[in-house]
Amino acid sequence: MQSLPSHNRHLNTSSVSPRLFRRLLIMAILGFSAIWAIDFSSGLISPFDASAYPICILAFALMYILNTVTKLNHQSLHFITYFIVAGYLTSSSMWHHSAPNGQFSNAAQWLGLNYVIAYLFLEVKKAAPTTIVVFTVTIIGHFAVLIQQQSFNDTMGVVLNIAIAHIIYIFLLWTVIRLRIKTDKAAARADVLENYAYIDLLTRILNRRGLEKVFTELNLDAEEQKQSYAILVVDIDHFKQVNDIHGHLIGDKVLSHIAAKLSRVIHPNDVLGRWGGEEFIVLTLNRTPQQVITLAxxxxxxISLLKIDDIAGITISIGIAYSSEANTNSDVFTLADQRLFAAKQAGRNTIRSHD
Known part of the structure; x- marks a missing residue:
């Protein structure tokens, strides 16, 4: 745990998670099955729907299986599923508008779902062109069907009504999506600013404020979830000489390399941060004292093996304290800091703990 967790927001991706996608597929299967059963039992089912319903149900079931047992890209599955629904709704409306299948059927009233589902299932960058394609196919398809049996004026009246309604659907949905994107971008910027507040910009690890935040979030002092931990206070020996001899730019480079080395050595669940200057903190959880000494x-x-430009022989001193030695993490830290001082007094490049 070398940095604070952040909220992942994908501004251009669908908001449908794999689990929610499966639930929607189940709802689609049940919905189509119910409508199929009702239409069949009432004798109102059309020849088109008698064939289309089972095909759609089987297609949804296949998408469910692929979403569950394969590693196919979920966006691709969303795209295919969308075109199953859009294909059915558009072709059903066109079929019902053709003679002698029930001209001016109310099947067209469902076509708005094509745009709602597009912005629900698909990435924003794909939803916009997809809705344009579906809109174009819908208008041209209905015109081609109606013109065969109606006058030009009647055909244009129906097609224009459909077009206006669908343009309103698309405009409103696009407005909602734009608002969502703006909100997500603002939240993402807030995350970045929060991250800067808790990250040391030089070493790219937690700063002092970030360490304090993590300590608070872990609630190390809570009696009901008391856990074993150790705090290691790490200090670079004779770091002032590095700055004095080589300059602060090289000193900054040394700090960055040492932070990177510490990051590679600790466990991913350990917490690393820069307390200030040349001093670093490592918080390690649920390790035995021997394991902590081994880590140190x-x-x-x-660090002793590092060579940064022409600088070699860099050493560190470490003070260690354990949660069993004090009642609060603040007291444990103070004890570790005292032992760091003892390590310095003992000649540096050494480790001091309770044993």
Missing amino acids: ENLRAG
Whole structure:
């Protein structure tokens, strides 16, 4: 845990998770099955729907299986599922508008779902051109069907009504999506600013404020979830000499390389941060004292092998304290800091703990 968790927001992706997608597929299967059963039992089912319903149900079932057992791109499955629905709704409306299948049928009233589903299932960057294609096919298809049996004026009246209604659908949905994108972008910027507040920009690890936040969030002092932990205070030996001899730019480079090395050595669940200056903090959870000492030795040995430009022989001193030695993490830190001082007094490049 070397940085604070952030909220992942994908501004150009669908908001439908794999689990929600499966639920929607189940709802589609049940919905189509119910309508099929009702139309069949009432004797109102059309020849088109008698064939289309089972095909759609089987297609939804296949999408469910593919979403569950394969590693196919979920956006591709969303896209295919969308065209199953859009294809059925558009072709059904066109069929019902053709003679002698029930001209001016109310099947067209469902066509608005084509645009709602597009912005629900698809990425925003794909939903916009997709709705334009579906809109174009819908208008041209209905015109081609109606002109065969109606006058030009009657055909244009129906087609224009459909077109106006669908343009309103698309405009309103696009407006909602734009508002959502703006909201997501604002939230993403807030996340970035929050991240900057808790991350040390030089070393790209937690800063002092970030460490304090993580300590608070872990609630280390809570009696009901008391957990074992150790705090390691790590300090670069003679770092002032590096700045004095080589300059602060090289000193910054040394800090960055040491932070990167510490990050590679600790466990992913450990917390690493820069407390200030040349001092770093490692919080490690649920390790035995021997494991903590081993970690500290690995940190010390790893740093001693570093060569940064012409600088070699860099060493660190480490003070260690354990949760069993104090009642609060603040007291544990103070104890670790005292032991760091003892390590410095003992000649540096060494480790001090309770044993």
